[in-house]
Amino acid sequence: MWDMGTPISFATAERQDGNGSTEGDMSEYNDYPVRELVESAEEVISENLRKGVACHVFFKATCPWCGARPMFQEPNTVYPRMECSECGKEFDFVKGNYMVVMSNDGELLREMLEREERIDRERERERDRERNRKGNGGG
Numbered sequence: 475m476w477d478m479g480t481p482i483s484f485a486t487a488e489r490q491d492g493n494g495s496t497e498g499d500m501s502e503y504n505d506y507p508v509r510e511l512v513e514s515a516e517e518v519i520s521e522n523l524r525k526g527v528a529c530h531v532f533f534k535a536t537c538p539w540c541g542a543r544p545m546f547q548e549p550n551t552v553y554p555r556m557e558c559s560e561c562g563k564e565f566d567f568v569k570g571n572y573m574v575v576m577s578n579d580g581e582l583l584r585e586m587l588e589r590e591e592r593i594d595r596e597r598e599r600e601r602d603r604e605r606n607r608k609g610n611g612g613g
């Protein structure tokens with residue numbers, strides 16, 4: 475079911491905040507607001523990259539219709555809406571959790587590093603654009 479073409483070792487490191495609750499009842503899942511999740515996932519990815527380890531995160535949520543835990547198929551990607559893999563219904567992705575998938579693949583690592591660089595460059599370009607717009611006040 476995981477068709478990614480690269481050998482991947484699964485190391486699930488689900489974020490949990492200490493109260494040691496057992497999963498089972500859907501209200502017991504540790505779900506976090508999307509913004510918080512994304513920030514935390516980005517941190518995990520950069521931290522691992524600094525250590526020379528490539529990893530992906532897959533975001534998941536609790537389906538409000540059937541209580542399943544569907545996951546976005548694309549790594550490192552969040553959409554505003556999620557389709558439940560169990561019941562097929564859609565719902566707003568407002569909170570959830572993520573799974574970290576480690577990989578020893580050197581090529582993937584390089585890709586991830588390039589991706590980080592690209593994001594940095596894009597951010598810089600955006601900042602430049604902002605600056606230019608402000609500079610052209612025209613008086």
Ligand SMILES: [Zn+2]
Nearest residue numbers: 537540558561
């Ligand atoms: Zn469902």
